[in-house]
Amino acid sequence: MSRRLARETALQVLFQRDLTKEPMNTAEEVQRWAEEFVVPEPSRNFAQELVDGTIAHQDEIDQTISSFAQDWTLNRMAKVDRNVMRLAAYEILYRSDIPGRVSLNEAIELAKRFGGEESAKFVNGILDRIVDNAMKVEQKGSD
Structure with a gap:
């Protein structure tokens, strides 16, 4: 698992959320950015945990x-x-x-x-x- 890629993915989602200030489906956004960065599945799960925890x-x-x-x-x-x-x-x-x-x-x-x-x-x-x-x-x- 690449935690660095997961953090980069999480950062993109958090940045986008902060920029647009609009509600978003974070799971869809994590998936979209993970595909963009070619992030393996275990790292995607970690990225989602980071996004969800940071927002919570x-x-x-x-x-x-x-x-x-x-x-x-x-x-x-x-x-x-x-x-x-x-x-x-x-x-x-x-x-x-x-x-x-x-x-x-x-x-x-x-x-x-x-x-x-x-x-x-x-x-x-x-x-x-x-x-x-x-x-x-x-x-x-x-x-």
């Missing part, structure tokens, strides 16, 4: 991103950057099966590939704080 927790994710994005509102952020961070924050906050640093590194790669010149640095700065905070919360819970 978007309010909490947006609040978290906003709290760590000093002097930036979500609306001022580039749509690609915002959706890369939403996707990674979902993984960091809600997917214990994926190490936070892995999600962070994958987000940086997505930002380099799909974002602007400063996207990777911007995304890294905010997500790094989210990962550090999540690790502190996890440590307190296990004490």
Whole structure:
């Protein structure tokens, strides 16, 4: 399974949803983008999980991103950057099966590939704080 292809597929769906602001059948969109990127079936399932989870927790994710994005509102952020961070924050906050640093590194790669010149640095700065905070919360819970 290619998790990177799955993340790219999920990002396309989340970006499109953010851009159009219209209701969509995410399963159809995941399928369409997966065909475009020639994504194998197991990776399509992972992409769907990422899309569904990110959308289900978007309010909490947006609040978290906003709290760590000093002097930036979500609306001022580039749509690609915002959706890369939403996707990674979902993984960091809600997917214990994926190490936070892995999600962070994958987000940086997505930002380099799909974002602007400063996207990777911007995304890294905010997500790094989210990962550090999540690790502190996890440590307190296990004490």
